[in-house]
Amino acid sequence: MRNVPEKKKKWISRDYLKCTGCRRCEIACTLYHENQIWPEASRVRVFMLVPGVEIPHLCAQCTDHPCVESCAFDALSVDEKTSAVLVDREKCTACGACIGACPGKVPHIHPRDNYILICDLCGGTPQCAEVCIKAGYNALRVVKERPSISHNLFARTPEELTRDVAENLYGEKAEELI
Amino acid sequence: MVGGYAGKLIGIDLSRDKIIETSLQEEVLRQYLGGRGLGAKILWDRLGSRWEKVNPLGPENLFLALTGPLTGYFHGARICVTGKSPQNNGIIGSTVSGEFPIELKCSGWDGVIVAGRAEEPVYILINNDKVEIKSAKHVWGKDGKTTLRILTKEVKEELDKRNEKYGIQKEPAALYTGPAGDNRVRVAAVQQKWSHAAGYGGYGAVMGSKNLKAIVAKGTGPLPPVANPEEVKRLMQEYEKRSLSRDRDRTRRWGTGYAGYEVGADRSAEPVRNWQEEWHDEKAIGGPRFDFRYWVKRYWGDYGCAVTCMKLAVIKAGPYKGAITDNPDYEMEAYLGPNLGVFNAGEIIYLSSLLEDLGYSGINGGNVLAFATELYQRGILKKSDLDGLELRWGDTPALAELAKRIAARDGEYFDILAEGTYRAALKISELKGVNVLPYAVHVKGVEIGAHGTRSDEDYTHDICYACSVQGGDHTSTVKDAYDDMTMVFQDSAVYCAIIAWGGKIKGLDWRFLRVLTGWDITEEEWKRELGHRIIHIQRTAELLGGPDISWKPPKDDDNPPRFYEPLPTGPYKGSVTDRKEVERRRREYYEAVGWDENGIPKSDVLKKLNLLDVDKALDRVR
Numbered sequence: 001m002r003n004v005p006e007k008k009k010k011w012i013s014r015d016y017l018k019c020t021g022c023r024r025c026e027i028a029c030t031l032y033h034e035n036q037i038w039p040e041a042s043r044v045r046v047f048m049l050v051p052g053v054e055i056p057h058l059c060a061q062c063t064d065h066p067c068v069e070s071c072a073f074d075a076l077s078v079d080e081k082t083s084a085v086l087v088d089r090e091k092c093t094a095c096g097a098c099i100g101a102c103p104g105k106v107p108h109i110h111p112r113d114n115y116i117l118i119c120d121l122c123g124g125t126p127q128c129a130e131v132c133i134k135a136g137y138n139a140l141r142v143v144k145e146r147p148s149i150s151h152n153l154f155a156r157t158p159e160e161l162t163r164d165v166a167e168n169l170y171g172e173k174a175e176e177l178i
Numbered sequence: 179m180v181g182g183y184a185g186k187l188i189g190i191d192l193s194r195d196k197i198i199e200t201s202l203q204e205e206v207l208r209q210y211l212g213g214r215g216l217g218a219k220i221l222w223d224r225l226g227s228r229w230e231k232v233n234p235l236g237p238e239n240l241f242l243a244l245t246g247p248l249t250g251y252f253h254g255a256r257i258c259v260t261g262k263s264p265q266n267n268g269i270i271g272s273t274v275s276g277e278f279p280i281e282l283k284c285s286g287w288d289g290v291i292v293a294g295r296a297e298e299p300v301y302i303l304i305n306n307d308k309v310e311i312k313s314a315k316h317v318w319g320k321d322g323k324t325t326l327r328i329l330t331k332e333v334k335e336e337l338d339k340r341n342e343k344y345g346i347q348k349e350p351a352a353l354y355t356g357p358a359g360d361n362r363v364r365v366a367a368v369q370q371k372w373s374h375a376a377g378y379g380g381y382g383a384v385m386g387s388k389n390l391k392a393i394v395a396k397g398t399g400p401l402p403p404v405a406n407p408e409e410v411k412r413l414m415q416e417y418e419k420r421s422l423s424r425d426r427d428r429t430r431r432w433g434t435g436y437a438g439y440e441v442g443a444d445r446s447a448e449p450v451r452n453w454q455e456e457w458h459d460e461k462a463i464g465g466p467r468f469d470f471r472y473w474v475k476r477y478w479g480d481y482g483c484a485v486t487c488m489k490l491a492v493i494k495a496g497p498y499k500g501a502i503t504d505n506p507d508y509e510m511e512a513y514l515g516p517n518l519g520v521f522n523a524g525e526i527i528y529l530s531s532l533l534e535d536l537g538y539s540g541i542n543g544g545n546v547l548a549f550a551t552e553l554y555q556r557g558i559l560k561k562s563d564l565d566g567l568e569l570r571w572g573d574t575p576a577l578a579e580l581a582k583r584i585a586a587r588d589g590e591y592f593d594i595l596a597e598g599t600y601r602a603a604l605k606i607s608e609l610k611g612v613n614v615l616p617y618a619v620h621v622k623g624v625e626i627g628a629h630g631t632r633s634d635e636d637y638t639h640d641i642c643y644a645c646s647v648q649g650g651d652h653t654s655t656v657k658d659a660y661d662d663m664t665m666v667f668q669d670s671a672v673y674c675a676i677i678a679w680g681g682k683i684k685g686l687d688w689r690f691l692r693v694l695t696g697w698d699i700t701e702e703e704w705k706r707e708l709g710h711r712i713i714h715i716q717r718t719a720e721l722l723g724g725p726d727i728s729w730k731p732p733k734d735d736d737n738p739p740r741f742y743e744p745l746p747t748g749p750y751k752g753s754v755t756d757r758k759e760v761e762r763r764r765r766e767y768y769e770a771v772g773w774d775e776n777g778i779p780k781s782d783v784l785k786k787l788n789l790l791d792v793d794k795a796l797d798r799v800r
Contacts, residue, residue: 010336017291017475018477020477020479020483020486021474021478021479022477022479022481022482022483022484022486023277023480023481024253024418024483024484027482030400031411034400035407036400036401036403036407037250037251037400037401038284038399038400038401039284039348040284040347040348040397040398040399041400045348047348047349048277048348048349048371049330049334050327051326051371051372052372052474052475052478052502063430069534071561072645094343096343096344096345099345103209105345105346106369107345108344108346108347109343109344109345111344111398112399114684121605131418134418134427135422135424135477135486136422136477137477137486141359155220157346158346169474169475169492170474170492170502171492171494171499172494172498172499172500173492173499173500173721174504177323177327178327
């Protein structure tokens with residue numbers, strides 16, 4: 001049965017072809033959450049498996065939330081206001097079940113602390129999208145729309161996304177670059 | 179540790195398979211910062227007493243890759259590579275952008291010092307505090323893109339396995355060489371990503387001479403703590419605002435990708451056919467020809483950059499299908515375009531992509547190709563010398579073949595050309611009995627960047643290369659021993675010079691250094707004292723030189739002969755670099771920087787800076 005959600009929610013739209021690889025999103029994210037620059041602790045991480053193919057990788061806010069479903073410790077929940085997945089650090093055991101459940105393998109354990117990192121939309125004003133828009137790149141933008149099943153399609157691994165974007169940028173040559 | 183630094187370096191002796199940790203002293207860092215400055219200090223301390231005897235391509239040389247305090251925090255992340263240069267036998271600090279320095283600092287290291295020579299090809303893998311030497315036999319001799327692809331994949335898979343529970347990690351970053359580096363070609367670069375090269379100095383050859391194919395790093399920690407986090411954040415916002423205010427259709431939108439037409443057509447300062455001319459009006463290499471046909475990304479940058487002057491160019495059809503490069507930037511456009519008689523955007527992209535794959539510095543390597551082509555034009559180099567190759571201006575397949583053969587040192591004259599323009603000129607003069615030095619466009623063994631001095635319309639004038647301790651390096655030119663210290667600062671604090679271009683961030687970099695480190699260093703102190711200290715060490719190394727070549731100023735503090743030939747074409751026809759002005763400015767510069775009439779740093783100046791061993795070493799050339 002088709003499920004029509006009632007309210008428009010914030011979502012970070014992404015255009016991988018426009019990503020410059022400047023990684024200011026990672027800087028903004030970790031200055032906000034960690035109060036220091038920490039690429040691997042960023043909730044948005046730019047993967048560059050092939051130079052030129054830069055993939056900002058972050059939570060897709062799937063409508064069916066497989067990560068939340070997978071958590072045996074009740075550590076993950078969906079923010080009613082923003083629709084972001086929230087992590088309860090006290091409850092999280094860093095077991096990694098949500099990583100396995102995520103079709104895009106987006107969550108990762110904090111490199112120092114014992115809990116999972118998932119984009120929380122910075123409580124409603126995502127810092128990554130702010131700096132991206134400010135520079136005019138618009139690879140990451142905040143949109144307000146009804147949660148859509150199409151959002152789920154963005155939960156893909158960096159490898160899968162790289163394959164697509166590489167072919168778009170490099171054509172036939174992509175195959176030998178991957 | 180002082181803010182902005184990890185506080186330690188990795189020392190690796192490839193001859194003894196030994197890895198040691200070296201702590202950095204705050205006093206040394208305050209004087210030399212990092213990158214080029216710290217590199218000069220380390221090289222001098224370790225090799226100074228026997229400098230003349232150190233073969234840059236021998237195991238006794240050191241290869242250094244050093245970040246600076248600003249690296250990672252100030253936008254435009256770079257790393258500086260250095261060592262005894264196989265080009266000028268002195269010390270050159272050469273920087274390259276990319277994420278490698280970030281991975282290094284996030285691993286808890288400010289830099290790497292590599293000594294000795296591995297018995298078989300190796301690469302160094304740095305993962306936080308774990309440092310390993312691994313076999314690189316499977317990538318030795320491989321082109322840049324292939325090397326990077328194989329090493330990235332292999333290391334990422336291994337690290338993912340090591341940290342299975344963690345989730346997916348970002349890929350590692352690498353500093354690597356192509357075949358030209360593996361074969362110790364003196365114009366080989368140290369590269370990052372694609373199209374990112376530390377070109378000047380020939381440090382790709384130094385890596386090759388150590389059997390070192392790459393250094394791969396992956397760090398999972400944060401950047402080191404800073405002295406004043408709130409001020410750092412505030413200044414980051416301020417410089418970002420200033421950078422973003424740069425005209426979007428120029429620096430940001432075009433990068434330097436439109437200059438290949440402009441510098442020639444408008445300023446008559448672009449090398450054409452080995453600098454025989456500096457003017458052209460070839461609209462076929464205008465910016466829009468690159469932009470709308472080949473650029474697939476119009477904003478492409480490195481860690482933290484708000485300018486993103488690079489543009490990703492791809493050829494998708496035709497004979498050069500599959501070529502990929504950035505822009506090309508102005509230097510590549512000029513050196514692999516007009517200077518080779520190539521006036522076709524697609525062919526310039528192809529040559530740029532090829533030279534990067536082969537591991538060349540596009541400037542220095544492009545200069546060698548043009549030098550050879552002029553010798554062919556003059557009938558000095560013959561078809562029979564080049565295994566039947568006919569070297570004509572603008573013949574892209576022939577020029578590509580020449581580049582491949584030199585990178586492989588495949589054949590007598592190709593092997594000679596692999597020694598770089600100046601050394602090749604000496605050897606060819608001897609073999610042919612003709613003086614070919616007038617066609618060698620270099621300063622003290624370093625091929626010159628693509629900005630001429632004859633029209634006087636570019637930023638490069640009279641002594642700007644002639645008196646630079648980095649020779650032909652267009653990113654470290656000389657003016658008055660004051661303003662030019664900014665470039666020494668950029669290479670030592672280690673951040674991108676393009677960011678500073680146009681004066682938009684003027685003053686911010688010095689303020690940034692203070693809030694980052696907590697030191698009270700001012701612009702004035704740097705320009706009057708700290709910068710000079712580095713220049714004197716570099717100068718001393720250059721004067722000592724050896725083992726094959728040393729320099730004798732003031733004779734060698736000069737422009738190449740070509741810069742004194744009148745421009746033959748264009749609106750500045752007849753213009754030459756004024757020899758009298760060069761001599762006058764040279765005397766002025768010597769006085770300003772504290773060198774005697776022979777260009778040797780004065781004893782009292784060195785003593786005042788407490789550079790006593792440097793002063794003593796100069797007795798060997800006084």
